[in-house]
Amino acid sequence: MRIVIDAMGSDECPVPDVAGAVLAAQEWNDALLLVGDPQQIRRQLERHNTRGLNLEIVPAAQQILMTDKPGQVGQSKPQSSMHIGMNMVKDGLADAFVTAGNTGAAMAVATLFTLRRIQGVRRPALSTIIRVGSQNVILLDIGANADSKPEWMGQFAVMGKIYAQHALGIQNPRVALLSNGEEEGKGNQLVHDAQAILRHLDLNFTGNVEPKDLVRGIADVVVADGFVGNITVKSLEAVAGVLFDLIRAEIKRDVISTVGGLLARRAFRRVYKQVDPFEVGGAPLLGVNGVVIIGHGRSNAKAIRNAIRQARLAVRGQIVEHIQAGLRQHLDTIQDVEYQTRGG
Amino acid sequence: MRIVIDAMGSDECPVPDVAGAVLAAQEWNDALLLVGDPQQIRRQLERHNTRGLNLEIVPAAQQILMTDKPGQVGQSKPQSSMHIGMNMVKDGLADAFVTAGNTGAAMAVATLFTLRRIQGVRRPALSTIIRVGSQNVILLDIGANADSKPEWMGQFAVMGKIYAQHALGIQNPRVALLSNGEEEGKGNQLVHDAQAILRHLDLNFTGNVEPKDLVRGIADVVVADGFVGNITVKSLEAVAGVLFDLIRAEIKRDVISTVGGLLARRAFRRVYKQVDPFEVGGAPLLGVNGVVIIGHGRSNAKAIRNAIRQARLAVRGQIVEHIQAGLRQHLDTIQDVEYQTRGG
Numbered sequence: 001m002r003i004v005i006d007a008m009g010s011d012e013c014p015v016p017d018v019a020g021a022v023l024a025a026q027e028w029n030d031a032l033l034l035v036g037d038p039q040q041i042r043r044q045l046e047r048h049n050t051r052g053l054n055l056e057i058v059p060a061a062q063q064i065l066m067t068d069k070p071g072q073v074g075q076s077k078p079q080s081s082m083h084i085g086m087n088m089v090k091d092g093l094a095d096a097f098v099t100a101g102n103t104g105a106a107m108a109v110a111t112l113f114t115l116r117r118i119q120g121v122r123r124p125a126l127s128t129i130i131r132v133g134s135q136n137v138i139l140l141d142i143g144a145n146a147d148s149k150p151e152w153m154g155q156f157a158v159m160g161k162i163y164a165q166h167a168l169g170i171q172n173p174r175v176a177l178l179s180n181g182e183e184e185g186k187g188n189q190l191v192h193d194a195q196a197i198l199r200h201l202d203l204n205f206t207g208n209v210e211p212k213d214l215v216r217g218i219a220d221v222v223v224a225d226g227f228v229g230n231i232t233v234k235s236l237e238a239v240a241g242v243l244f245d246l247i248r249a250e251i252k253r254d255v256i257s258t259v260g261g262l263l264a265r266r267a268f269r270r271v272y273k274q275v276d277p278f279e280v281g282g283a284p285l286l287g288v289n290g291v292v293i294i295g296h297g298r299s300n301a302k303a304i305r306n307a308i309r310q311a312r313l314a315v316r317g318q319i320v321e322h323i324q325a326g327l328r329q330h331l332d333t334i335q336d337v338e339y340q341t342r343g344g
Numbered sequence: 345m346r347i348v349i350d351a352m353g354s355d356e357c358p359v360p361d362v363a364g365a366v367l368a369a370q371e372w373n374d375a376l377l378l379v380g381d382p383q384q385i386r387r388q389l390e391r392h393n394t395r396g397l398n399l400e401i402v403p404a405a406q407q408i409l410m411t412d413k414p415g416q417v418g419q420s421k422p423q424s425s426m427h428i429g430m431n432m433v434k435d436g437l438a439d440a441f442v443t444a445g446n447t448g449a450a451m452a453v454a455t456l457f458t459l460r461r462i463q464g465v466r467r468p469a470l471s472t473i474i475r476v477g478s479q480n481v482i483l484l485d486i487g488a489n490a491d492s493k494p495e496w497m498g499q500f501a502v503m504g505k506i507y508a509q510h511a512l513g514i515q516n517p518r519v520a521l522l523s524n525g526e527e528e529g530k531g532n533q534l535v536h537d538a539q540a541i542l543r544h545l546d547l548n549f550t551g552n553v554e555p556k557d558l559v560r561g562i563a564d565v566v567v568a569d570g571f572v573g574n575i576t577v578k579s580l581e582a583v584a585g586v587l588f589d590l591i592r593a594e595i596k597r598d599v600i601s602t603v604g605g606l607l608a609r610r611a612f613r614r615v616y617k618q619v620d621p622f623e624v625g626g627a628p629l630l631g632v633n634g635v636v637i638i639g640h641g642r643s644n645a646k647a648i649r650n651a652i653r654q655a656r657l658a659v660r661g662q663i664v665e666h667i668q669a670g671l672r673q674h675l676d677t678i679q680d681v682e683y684q685t686r687g688g
Contacts, residue, residue, distance in 0.1 A: 015445050093447070114359075146532040147532045185569070187490065188490040189491050197512060210578055212585065215582045215586045225532075227524055227532040228571070231572055231575065232575055238559045238560075239579070239583040241556065243558045243587055246615045246619070247615050250612070253611065256610065257611035260603075262604065263605065264600075264605050265604070266601055267595045267598070267605070268594070271591050271594045274590060275590070
């Protein structure tokens with residue numbers, strides 16, 4: 001397997017990006033291709049013991065920044081590490097692309113300029129994997145599309161199911177729709193229309209779930225429109241951040257609590273490990289002609305290593321091929337239901 | 345001041361509902377009217393020392409349950425404590441109504457059967473008050489409407505601003521729009537259209553905020569459509585619940601951490617007090633012809649007492665009168681902008 005890693009992606013690039021690739025190369029036998037500024041990459045590689053590791057450098061003259069506008073990078077930076085890396089996947093020179101860079105730019109480069117959509121895919125979906133204890137819940141779309149149509153959400157469900165099944169090894173994944181209540185009457189118009197489509201697809205569709213179900217692992221795949229999915233993920237992250245800050249501040253405010261906090265630090269570490277987004281590392285952009293894993297900009301080396309693990313799982317599970325086949329099967333159904341629900 | 349308290353509201357009613365009213369009566373000099381089953385209310389009152397307190401009982405023959413469908417209670421239970429209590433407000437026999445009962449039913453009874461909308465209000469909005477340290481952030485709509493129109497959201501902004509200013513005493517409240525990013529280009533179509541309206545209103549509109557800003561107090565009033573607002577609140581609650589559960593479980597898993605947890609319990613109590621939704625107690629349904637405060641079904645006595653405090657603030661701040669006046673002023677602007685954004 002050959003995986004391209006964007007060395008110029010993360011906020012602290014290329015430090016964690018290269019270090020994460022080294023960790024992955026030590027663990028697995030894949031060829032890892034670091035794409036970016038060769039001098040900077042080489043300098044980072046020299047800080048590690050890379051003897052015997054299957055690491056290559058692929059030069060890229062340009063770097064996409066977090067501040068770059070996704071709509072402009074296609075034309076302004078055609079020699080970026082994202083363009084070059086994704087084109088290698090497109091041309092069959094690599095099996096997957098991993099980046100912790102600008103999410104919007106990665107989606108634009110993948111969808112519009114390099115890999116492009118799988119035939120039949122109306123819109124790609126950005127996913128995230130929420131860890132619930134030892135379980136993984138895939139939430140999608142979390143922001144590839146600001147406004148969604150019900151039939152796109154039907155496709156998100158199919159793609160999410162395929163990822164859960166073939167990459168994460170979940171048998172007969174439970175697919176649910178994110179709503180403001182479990183009852184069938186709940187939801188906005190888009191949820192109602194999407195529900196009508198999901199009911200008719202060959203899915204283990206279990207109905208509506210609320211945010212509390214999402215973090216308690218009631219479903220394996222949770223479908224939302226990109227705006228709601230994005231707000232949900234950001235809400236989950238926001239509370240976790242504020243709560244940990246509050247606990248830290250309050251524990252320092254009196255001596256006895258400080259001692260207590262020190263004694264309980266193993267418990268806190270276990271809690272933190274369970275909610276650490278870097279344990280997953282990255283999540284796939286589904287619906288494009290190649291495996292693309294997008295990690296958080298704040299990724300550390302462990303997160304990059306884990307994002308590479310997600311890429312391996314997706315390549316092994318032949319996600320792209322399964323989505324191609326799966327959508328052909330579902331496409332007619334989606335169009336039929338769409339036609340009926342529109343009163344046609 | 346005369347405040348009606350729904351004695352048959354909370355999950356454990358009438359126990360916390362009556363106990364909370366007793367707490368409020370001890371603290372403030374208002375007349376508190378407990379509406380519900382007189383026998384059950386009397387039995388609860390006997391458990392407290394009520395000598396000299398200004399507490400009355402108002403009989404209601406029917407009780408709305410959490411399982412009742414909001415659309416049906418208007419006809420099936422016209423003698424409910426909600427109907428009778430809100431009609432007292434409507435008829436000028438009381439100044440406010442407080443309930444910890446079925447939220448959907450309370451909205452339906454208020455909007456369709458008793459108080460009805462303030463003239464000019466397109467849709468009422470359910471709000472919630474998120475505590476950020478010592479600061480209060482009003483988020484609305486959190487579910488009065490599953491699908492919203494941009495011009496309704498303009499009204500939500502005006503009503504939220506008036507509540508912040510007159511009930512919570514916030515000078516020149518900062519009003520923001522909940523979105524998936526702070527940049528102007530972010531958001532779905534509804535957010536874009538609402539933004540165009542908010543920009544033209546006489547508000548201290550500060551632009552888009554993300555969920556993380558919501559819990560960090562960047563704005564005083566945050567406007568969302570009811571579906572997104574509801575999902576956001578539920579996401580915030582869900583993570584807090586899961587995290588506290590996780591911490592509790594992990595602290596118990598080894599002896600040293602257990603000891604540490606015991607020592608740090610004062611710190612935890614301080615954290616909990618800062619995020620405890622019962623500290624606010626309830627939030628107003630804005631846009632109806634009377635003060636209605638809706639609390640959580642799981643309310644305890646303290647939450648009911650604090651919901652009564654919210655009712656006092658709203659009555660003192662003459663919220664209903666200010667919304668009537670404020671909307672007259674804003675209504676023309678909203679219609680003008682609406683007309684322009686529709687390309688008229």
